[in-house]
Amino acid sequence: MSACAGGARRTGMAFRQALQLAACGLAGGSAAVLFSAVAVGKPRAGGDAEPRVVEPPAWAGAARPGPGVWDPNWDRREPLSLVNLRKRNLGSGDDDVPPRMDHYKAKATRHIFLIRHSQYHVDASLEKDRTLTPLGREQAELTGLRLASLGLKFNRIVHSSMTRAVETTDIIRKHLPGVSTVSTDLLREGAPIEPDPPVSHWKPEAVQYYEDGARIEAAFRNYIHRADTKQQDDSYEVFVCHANVIRYIVCRALQFPPEGWLRLSLNNGSITHLVVRPDGRVALRALGDTGFMPPDKISRS
Numbered sequence: 001m002s003a004c005a006g007g008a009r010r011t012g013m014a015f016r017q018a019l020q021l022a023a024c025g026l027a028g029g030s031a032a033v034l035f036s037a038v039a040v041g042k043p044r045a046g047g048d049a050e051p052r053v054v055e056p057p058a059w060a061g062a063a064r065p066g067p068g069v070w071d072p073n074w075d076r077r078e079p080l081s082l083v084n085l086r087k088r089n090l091g092s093g094d095d096d097v098p099p100r101m102d103h104y105k106a107k108a109t110r111h112i113f114l115i116r117h118s119q120y121h122v123d124a125s126l127e128k129d130r131t132l133t134p135l136g137r138e139q140a141e142l143t144g145l146r147l148a149s150l151g152l153k154f155n156r157i158v159h160s161s162m163t164r165a166v167e168t169t170d171i172i173r174k175h176l177p178g179v180s181t182v183s184t185d186l187l188r189e190g191a192p193i194e195p196d197p198p199v200s201h202w203k204p205e206a207v208q209y210y211e212d213g214a215r216i217e218a219a220f221r222n223y224i225h226r227a228d229t230k231q232q233d234d235s236y237e238v239f240v241c242h243a244n245v246i247r248y249i250v251c252r253a254l255q256f257p258p259e260g261w262l263r264l265s266l267n268n269g270s271i272t273h274l275v276v277r278p279d280g281r282v283a284l285r286a287l288g289d290t291g292f293m294p295p296d297k298i299s300r301s
Contacts, residue, residue, distance in 0.1 A: 070255060072280055075225035079104035106278040108227040109234045111152070114246045114272040115143060115172070116288070119299045120164040132167045138297055139269035140168045144175030146271065146292040152236045154179045158223065159240035160187035168269070169240045176238075186219035189242035195262035202262075216245055220252050226280050246272055253282045267300045269293065 073081045082104040118136035121129065132140065147154070154176055159169040161183045173181055190212025191204040204212075223239065247261040253274055266272070266288040273285035290298050 070281075074255065075221075075280060077104075077106070077226050078280060104229060106227045106229055106231070106280075108231040109278060110225075110227050110276040111234065111236045112224065112274040112276065113147065113236070113238045114249065114274065115168070115238060115240045116243050116246060116266045116268060116270050116272075117160075117162075117164040117168040117240060118143070118171075119268045119301050120167075122301055128163050130163050132164060135297065135299060136164075136168075136268065137171060139293065139299070140171035141175075142293050142297060143168075143269040143271065144172040147172065147238065148175040154236045154238055157181045157238040157240065158187070159183055160189070160242060160245075161185050162188050162242070165240050165242065172238070172240065179238075184219075186215060186222060187239065187241040187245055188215075189244055190216055192216040192244055192248035192261060193258050196257075196259035199262065216248055217252075219245065220249050224249060224253050224274070224276070226276050226278060250274070250284065250287065254284060255282075264288070265300065267293075267298050 072078050079101045083101055117132075118139040119133045120136055121131055121133060124130045157169055157173060157176070157179055159165050159181060165187070166183070169181060173179060191208045193213050194209055227235065243266045244261065246266060247264045248258055250256075250264065250272060251258040251261050253276075264287070267290040270288040270290045272287050272289070275283045275285055277283070
């Protein structure tokens with residue numbers, strides 16, 4: 001057999017293996033996490049393509065039905081799955097399913113507003129010194145005014161504990177009087193997952209993906225889900241955090257491959273609006289909106 005024929009045969013086998021693995025996908029709370037098992041790499045000395053195996057993160061979870069298929073139980077709150085779990089735990093019969101289904105169904109819609117912090121002093125060596133610039137403070141004022149103009153009854157503001165997010169929140173909250181605020185380390189900036197395609201100007205160490213990825217995934221699972229069954233009215237929540245975190249959350253919520261997060265771009269002070277319906281369906285109303293800012297106030301640092 002010729003070298004070309006042998007290489008083609010091996011490439012074909014690798015491609016079929018990749019399709020089989022991609023058809024499994026990954027879920028766990030990670031419904032859309034798809035990892036290529038085989039990629040065409042640089043030719044080796046013998047002329048063959050080097051297969052590249054990408055290991056999924058430890059937190060990625062179990063397999064889902066397949067790529068391109070919406071997972072209705074992405075947040076582990078799908079009523080039937082909760083009923084079946086109860087049946088397994090208590091040994092109840094099928095007659096118990098219909099009434100229990102109603103008990104586990106969400107009734108309200110969640111509106112989630114993801115705000116990227118305003119422009120800050122990027123050159124400061126310490127995180128506590130990375131405060132907002134004068135332009136950044138103006139941007140936060142404009143974002144706060146925009147949120148207030150929507151006429152919605154916001155339920156809470158959850159913000160990253162990093163300085164630039166705290167300062168952005170302090171300005172925004174002046175325009176939303178009476179809305180409670182909560183600080184969390186889960187929403188701090190970081191490296192969620194290795195981007196595909198990779199970029200040359202930003203290459204964190206593998207340990208950073210390992211540490212940050214699990215934390216940012218935990219933020220997604222903790223904050224992005226359908227409403228609690230006890231919630232009667234629609235809710236409107238603001239999350240002030242960072243570009244990497246928001247981009248990852250958007251990909252996960254829409255069940256897009258999260259490795260594509262770096263293909264998205266967000267301006268400072270921008271508003272991203274996600275809607276989570278009672279049946280678990282998710283819609284993206286706005287991505288990185290800064291149309292409420294004058295052109296000379298827009299930045300992306």
